[in-house]
Amino acid sequence: MNKKLWFIGLWLLLNSACQTTNYLATTEIDYEQVSPDTSAEIDEEIEAMISPYRKELDAVMNEVLGELEIDLIKERPECNMGNWLADMLYDEAKILNDGVLDFAVQNHGGLRVPSVAAGPITRGEVLEVMPFDNMVAIISANGKDVQSFLDHIASGRGWPISSQLKFKIKDKKAIDVEINGEPLDYSKTYHFALPDYIAGGGSGTSMLKGLTRKDYNVLLRDCFIQNIIKDTKAGHPQHPVKEGRIINLDHE
């Protein structure tokens, strides 16, 4: 067994809490962080406990859904992982909402892995990217409310958005906002898809509370899985790229 890393000794000589008893005039503490390395011994009984669960899991999770041609990276203000997910959400939510949808948004924090390597993409990998059981929500709001939401996204240095939406970040605000090639119109009503968690005010989106909202009982994750399978059937591999959807003009 390899043990490594830090060895820190630290002594604490305490009194106050201890004077009521005869004990503990002195406490010594010494400290160690232990990291089993990859060759460390494993406990066979625990392995045996995990094994049936793992078999059942693998049977489902190792299913290859499609082919990923490039590495997916999570970053700000824009990333190919985010573009990929937001576009798939847009496609599937538009179908759910009878063809009525202007754009889709996914919160940056909802992407739970920093990267996915190119190659066959499995159900398990999609699940690790998006483990939360978030459902599809659609909000209908005027351009002014959309602006407030995008300002919030700008103050968070950019979240994943679908290809229909484009803006720049300046002084932590969204400027030059375009939706489907048209400038944002404060008096127009827009419909956008997003995780129900965000629609409900999660991640600081209190400006969305009280807006007209429709909820679909469909997991975001299932949207992605379905969308990848459709592409694969049509002979399309996954190849998401960055394309300047959000440009951050602020100096970080």
Next chain:
Amino acid sequence: MNRRRFIRNTTYTAALGYLNTLNLPQIWDTKEILHLTLLHTNDVHSRIDPFPMDGGRNEGRAGVARRKALLDQIRSEGQGTLLLDAGDIFQGTPYFNMFHGELEMKLMTELGYDVGTIGNHDFDAGIDGFEKQLVHADFPMVISNYGLDNTILNGKTKDYKIWEYDGIKIGLYGLGIELDSLVPKELYAETQYNDPIKTALRYEQMLSQEMDCDYVIALSHLGYEYKGDKVSDVVIAKESSYTDLIIGGHTHTFMREPRIEKNKMGEPIVINQVGFGGIMLGRIDLYFERGSKRKAQKGTAITVK
């Protein structure tokens, strides 16, 4: 490693020179020392198997079967041990999505966890989903600042816990993070969040002063430290008077060494957290000297080897 030699070799800062008079190695050599090892994890996030071999930074690391072997080895040293988890047991691998936390709880029981507290992600299958898995947990969940009376968890968690080892009493309370805007309301239901600072002060007072605990631990999922005045382990440490140690979580902080803060009374309080995923196991060894007539002194010295 050889702990005795380690202690003998250790030096401490000159500013705390009065410690020298205590002659620590001699204390160690007497039989009047009770040795207790605290072992802790946080934010394991359903990391049952090691991280996958995908070229990532943590590939091949962690894993419950390895942690068990390591625990067995530490326990075989013969001292008392307490194994603690600071929350976010659930969520992060497909094991949780498929089995909803059942395996996590069963394995923690098998590993001999003595106590856990509730993290925000432990509500991810809803408070009902969490309650359903408690049947597999043969250890108490301690949470002191959540009001759970109007929830399905009513009566199924503990406000505090005390262990006795040969006359030494260890007290522990649990602190949970504010759930509003972090967890959807429908998941945490009627869980009421109470001020962690007030809660900490009340429980440390009770454990230390009224129930005569010799050592008081806060098991916290508040997070290590934030910009601004959001409550965190560091804030609790500075406000406290009788807590000796805060075992934290939530911020996935890998600490090179425990942080020593000064509490309200100017005395040292230790904060520690070990990243996430079970990549690390925290180990803190406590030595209590029995029946000493020595006048109490206080101070801290740290040596990094």
